[in-house]
Amino acid sequence: MTPIHLELPLPSNLSSFRFLHKLVISGANLTGAIPAEIGDCIELKTIDLSSNSLVGSIPARIAKLQNLEELILNSNQLTGKIPVELCSCTMLKSLLLYDNRLGGSIPPEIGKLSSLEVLRAGGNKDLAGRIPDELGNCSNLTVLGLADSRVSGPLPASLGKLGKLQTLSIYTTMVSGEIPPDIGNCSELVNLYLYENSLSGSIPPELGKLQKLEQLMLWYNSLTGVIPEEIGNCSSLIRIDLSLNSLSGTIPITLGGLSELQEFMISDNNVSGSVPSNISNATNLSQLQFDKNQISGLIPPELGMLSKLTVFFAWENQLEGSIPTTLGSCSNLQSLDLSHNSLTGSIPPSLFQLRNLTKLLLISNDISGSIPPEIGNCSSLVRLRLGNNRIAGGIPKTVGGLRNLNFLDLAGLTRNENNVRRSWKPKLAIALLITVTVAMLVMGIIAVIRARRTIRDDDDSELGDLWPWQFTPFQKLSFSVDQVLRCLVDANVIGKGRSGVAYLADMDNGEVIAVKKLWPSTAARTNGCNDDKCGVRDSFSTEVKTLGSIHHKNIVRFLGCCWNRNTRLLMYDYMPNGSLGIAGSYGYIAPEYGYMMKITEKSDVYSYGVVVLEVLTGKQPIDPTIPDGIHVADWVRQKRGGIEVLDPSLLSRPESETEEMMQALGIALLCVNSSPDERPTMKDVAAMLKEIKHEREEYAKVDVLLKGSPANHFQESNSNGVPATSSSRSAMRSLNPKSNNSSFSASSLLYSSSSSAKIGFK
Structure with a gap:
């Protein structure tokens, strides 16, 4: 079916259609407000006015529709509050209000809708207040989506009463407190999306009772404690992402029993101990990411049994020993980053038999020996970084045949001429x-x-x-x-x-x-x-x-x-915040200028970052439209790098271009770091910018600056006919306020990082 772009308002004489059962005008570019007369169509069971340009509030007279089962108003520009009167529509099964401009709070009276199966009200930036305990009374609820809003307070323990709940999607909000152990009683739960919040405390072991759980997404919170061994009882788990928390303890050996597991990501935590060898029993693993932890010991040779592995990130840990030759058996491996460890020995020639390998990063280890001539077999190799090791000898001639190679780092490479030396x-x-x-x-x-x-x-x-x-x-x-x-x-x-x-x-x-x-x-x-x-x-x-x-x-x-x-x-x-060392425009000058007159090449990097922010946001460094007169860089950080910081004129661009702009925004924020030492060099900036486009074209699923494409089953409709949504991560790790590590700021983008993506329901 081809959508018809009417660009007309809804007629106000809808009362003429008193016996109308279904009103479906979706994606037709309807304008104006929803007429109150719609409440006179007393036989209506379905109202679908989604994906239009409707404005105004939701008419309270809709409450007269006692037979209404589906109210689908998502993806418009509706304002006002969610009408309390909707609780009178006792037959209502689907209430879809996401991606509007609704405000106020969620009416507790919605808890009276005992037939309600789907409630999706996310994507309303002004929707605030606590999540009502009364939602636990909606015993037939299967989908609860409140993501990307300003709802706050703790998660109600009453959610544990929702025995039919399949998807709980409350991400990118202001929710705080602990994860209620009662959620472990939601025996039908398949998707648990609680990432990008302010949740604290530990991960409840009770989650291990969720036998049907497939998606456990808790990244970017303030969770502490250990990863519960009970997680290994969730036999249906496909994706686990616990990155960007403060978790400690070790990697549970019970994970080896998760035969369906495809992605395990715990980047940027305080996890220690060794990598359990039995994780190789999870033969469907495609992404294994535990970079930026305190993991020590050897890399288990058994990882070579993971034939479906595409991404293996273990950089910035305390790993020792040599790189297992068995990794050459991971025939689908695309990105391997073991940088900033204490690895020794030589580079296994078997790694260069990996035809799909696009990135090999072994920076800052104690690797010796020479570069194997087999490197010429890696026809897909894009980035090779072996700097800051003890690698000696010449560069193999076969490197010249790597036509896709665009980033080569061999810093510290020495000639191996013992006698002459x-x-x-x-x-x-x-x-x-x-x-x-x-x-x-x-x-x-x-x-x-x-x-x-x-x-x-x-x-x-x-x-x-x-x-x-x-x-x-x-x-x-x-x-x-x-x-x-x-x-x-x-x-x-x-x-x-x-x-x-x-x-x-x-x-x-x-x-x-x-x-x-x-x-x-x-x-x-x-x-x-x-x-x-x-x-x-x-x-x-x-x-x-x-x-x-x-x-x-x-x-x-x-x-x-x-x-x-x-x-x-x-x-x-005299200017208290000015500069005597340089003549330049306010807002573009790096903070280390002033009267300290510390001018380096990193000062130019700062100015470049400001220019990029100015281009992407459409705002001057000190812009009159920014409250309190703060700098545009601080304003972007306050917004947590959300897509709303982009110039409105850019938001109509294709999704792929928008994601590239968001990635460039993250690079700009690295450039305007207040500490000169933590800014990347312009050489690194150029490499990161060049890579953005290359990453999207070559392997759109697997690395740090990529669009996180969800698995195929997320692109299909759910049981209620509502397609699951996904978008790029709103804030790259350069926006992470919990990290002030200099290696994080530049290297997490330039090297690699978790490829978590925003997936879920709003």
Whole structure:
């Protein structure tokens, strides 16, 4: 069936159709409000006005429809509250209100709808308040979806009374407290989506009673304690994602009994102990991710029995020993990341028999030996990172045949020429000793000369009688050079940098300025020449005259300069959060600028990140539409990187492009990290941006910056004819406020991370 785009409002004379049983106008671009007269069609059993552009509130007169079984109003622009009067529709089985703009709270009276089977009200950003205990009285409920809303408070224990519940989808909300053990009584539960909340406490062992549970998604909460062994009793489990919590303990050996398990993800926790070898009994495993934990011991050779494994992430743990050669038997393996461990031995040649392998990352281990020539067999290899190991020898010629390779990191690779190395060791040691001795002697002489020059320069700075000061103002000033000189004391120093020292100067008239005392000119100090011979002052004078002629609202105002034989002073307006080290626009300047004058290449990375945020959000760095005048980067973080931060004009783009924009947003947030050390280099940024498109095209299911595509059965309709929804993860791990690890910020995107995706029901 082809949808008809009517672009018309619903007619108000619906009362003429008193005996109408079904009203289905879905996806027709209907506009306007739902007429109250719809309540006069007393025989109506089904109302489906979903996926239109309807506005206004839900008419309370719908409560007159005593025979109504299905009210489907999702994916519109409806506002107002959920009408309490709906509780009068006692025959109601399906109530679908998700993806609107409804507000208020969930009426407790809905608990009176004993026939209700499906309640989906997620995707309403203003829907708030607690989840009513009365929902536990809807004994026929099979689907409860309140995701992506502002519902808060604890999960009601009364949910445990829903014996027919199949899907509980309350993710990306403000729900807190512990997971009620009573949920273990929902014996028909298949899907449990509670991720991206503020849940705390431990995972109830009672969940182990859920024999039909297939999806256990609890990532991005504040859960503590151990992973219950009882989870191994959930024999139908297909996906477990407990990433981004604070779980401890060990990986339960009972997981080996889950024959249906396809994905096991516990990234970014505090899990310790070893990897149980019997996990290889879960022969359907396709994703195994336990990166960023404290797991130690050996990698079990038995993992080679997992023939369906596509992703194996174990980076940033404490793994030891060699890489098992048996991993070469994982014929479907696409991404292998064992970086930042203590692995030894050589790279097994068997790994390069994996025709589907696209990523091999073994960064920062203690791996030795050479790169096997078999690497040329990995025709699908896109990224190869072996840096910071003890790998020696040359680069195999077969690497040249890897046409898909776009990222090669062999940092630290050395030539393995033992004889030459031995013969050169004594000579090298002698040469280094002589070089160091001479260098120390020269540095000592230079230090003595420089100290004497500095003393003389300081004297020159203060003795205006011997070396008179020249003063060039560029604004109308009401203070003298003498007042400025009196403030050049250590107590007033507010920053030091490569170019000079910055002082805070209080003038007699109450004016506060910033004075930058430049270090003496290198040419003058080296040659000992005066100003006329060297031309230092002439050049300086020309530069400051140019600077003084610039007038712009985004440039720090230059007041003037003064100098004598060896000292040069620049005077600026004092700006508590400004910069004397660079002239730049507000909002684009990295926080380490200011008066500390710490300018590095990472400062440019910050500015680049701001520009990317500006392009994607459509907002200036300091935008009048952002409340409280906060920076656009802080605003995006407050929004947790949700899709609503994008420029509204971009939201009509195809889903694949939207996801790429969200991934670029995550990279931008790495760039604007307040700590320069935790920002990626521009080389890394370029690699991440280049990879976004490549990831989507080559393997859209398996790596860090990918769209998390749900399994096929999530694309089918559920038992109620309502298709399950999925979308990209709203906040990449760069938005995780619980992690301040520098290796996380850059490497979690550049290396790999959990590929959890937003899947579930709203």
